[in-house]
Amino acid sequence: MGRFVLFSVALALLTLTIDGYVYLNWRRFAQVRPALRWTLTVYRILLVLMPLALPVYFLLFRWWEVEPKLARALFFGFWAVYYVPKVPIALALAVKDGIRVFRYVFQRLRPQAASTALSTQPSHSMSRAAFLQKLGWAAAALPFVAVAHGVLRTLYDFVLYRVTLPIPNLPPALDGLTIGQLSDLHAGSLFSPQPVLEAITLLLAQKPDLIVLTGDYVNHDADELPIIIPALQQLRAELGVWGCLGNHEHYAHTPDVVGRLHAQTPLRLLINAHHTFYIDGARLHLIGTDNTGFRQRFADLPKALHGLDTDPNGDEFRLLLAHDPTFWDLEVRPRYPDIDLMLCGHTHGGQIGIELGPLRWGLASLVYPRWAGLYTEPAVAPRGRQHLYVNRGLGTVGPPLRLGIRPEITLITLRRA
Known part of the structure; x- marks a missing residue:
């Protein structure tokens, strides 16, 4: 208080x-x-x-x-x-x-x-x-x-960001794999299910192999969920629909949010857990954590990785879902160089800013060094680099306003470099 x-x-x-x-x-x-x-x-x-x-x-x-x-x-x-x-x-x-x-x-x-x-x-x-x-x-x-x-007007003027990600030594079976990402739906800020339905229709038209959602489904109450449930029920992908929790799920009664999402939608939340896909001899490890950020410390990456079926030949790819980009510097970069790609949201890009070619600035950049888009950084092992992608989100918190930072749907394509 x-x-x-x-x-x-x-x-x-x-x-x-x-x-x-x-x-x-x-x-x-x-x-x-x-x-x-x-x-x-x-x-x-x-x-x-x-x-x-x-x-x-x-x-x-x-x-x-x-x-x-x-x-x-x-x-x-x-x-x-x-x-x-x-x-x-x-x-x-x-x-x-x-x-x-x-x-x-x-x-x-x-x-x-x-x-x-x-x-x-x-x-x-x-x-x-x-x-x-x-x-x-x-x-x-x-x-x-x-x-x-x-x-x-701009509040629900969605942008589809297509990101091609070259990965050194990517298993050939994963070359061309597509990942669709949504984040920060914030059901409590919506008046109609239509915006999320339109966003999901646009995402499904891209036919991604895997769909992930990176947290903040509600503002502060599980009773907000019914407005987005019909849209989430439409989600389909060959490798399934997976997600992680955000900070706003902890402002609500978290078990209630998780229970409703699991019971009424195809979304499966990875809460400090992982799931491995076996694709033509390659392994795609999908890892999800609970939220860790400035005021929350719920992520447990060692627990999420426990029992991971690693490939002795390194014929694998590790994809982490973690809501807040601050987790990148708190845990991933210093301790887990074998995380190939982390997908997150949380920042909304600040909702106000400017993105014109190389000119990029958003209010979120005042707080988050990595506030929107793709960030690639050197790593010790095993591929020599790690990638972070920060989704700008679909919904809003605070003012129902987006100025210069449009709501985002992301389609990431993995390519063997």
């Missing part, structure tokens, strides 16, 4: 600082324009209420132990549209004010030069400055439009 209160207070102060800074700049602009003065009254009210709204909302629903889905979507949708655009606006204003401070300091240090410069300015300079000011505030509307688009 103490951490939660601290987080709420810190977030309230941060949003108040950003919003207050934007307000001060808007006030200078609106005060001299009678048609806009009414906006200052509205802005002052929101300036006081909005920083308090988020902690009050969280506290109410933590005490009541209920969170109406519509109330959550409307609240976080409005919160996102109100605050998120103000971050780039505040940054632009900070640059503008920085230039203004620099000019002021320059004029104070060289008053004669500044006076001469001012005297030679053309008479229309003030009108040009006013025009640029109006243009700047008009451009400030663009982030609001972008965020609104992220709430209404």
Whole structure:
């Protein structure tokens, strides 16, 4: 509870600082324009209420132990549209004010030069400055439009990422094996089963040999599952449908979530366990752990690997399902160089960011060094490299918003290098 209160207070102060800074700049602009003065009254009210709204909302629903889905979507949708655009606006204003401070300091240090410069300015300079000011505030509307688009359109605008993974000494029988991955469905954030049905239809059209889901099927309650059960029931693959647990399953009653998924869907969860496929003399070891991350330590990789039927000739491939990418550095990299590929999710790519060719940045990168996509790193043995793939997820938590980071369906093809 103490951490939660601290987080709420810190977030309230941060949003108040950003919003207050934007307000001060808007006030200078609106005060001299009678048609806009009414906006200052509205802005002052929101300036006081909005920083308090988020902690009050969280506290109410933590005490009541209920969170109406519509109330959550409307609240976080409005919160996102109100605050998120103000971050780039505040940054632009900070640059503008920085230039203004620099000019002021320059004029104070060289008053004669500044006076001469001012005297030679053309008479229309003030009108040009006013025009640029109006243009700047008009451009400030663009982030609001972008965020609104992220709430209404990009939220379920799925992207199919095709990843070809060259593996040195991959058993020939596994050359061309395809793995379909979904992650972070977050049933509690959905209003309709349709988005997940559409995503699964798209995945099944690729005819993957193996389908895996890497955790976070719910937000915080097993009763959220019925909205995604019809979609999960459609999943089919030659090697089956397998998954691991995420952190949100531990916010719910974990045995209830596991029991319902096993009873009502073809999904089989590997909870610190493994399953070996024997394919034309090769062995594909599918390993799944419980979640381990910043605040949870449920994974037990030694237990998951216990009794693994290893091939003495090394004619095998080890695929690990682990929800949180932090497990890569905590356990896999330092202790298990024989894990060939780890698939995870959890980060959602931050839900807000930019991915344009080599330009890649997401909010999640502030916390997770490996936040989205494929990461290949050297390993001591046996293949000389290890691979991590971080899925951007299908669902959302917090604001029902994706801006620049679209929901992901992944198709990985193993190739013998």
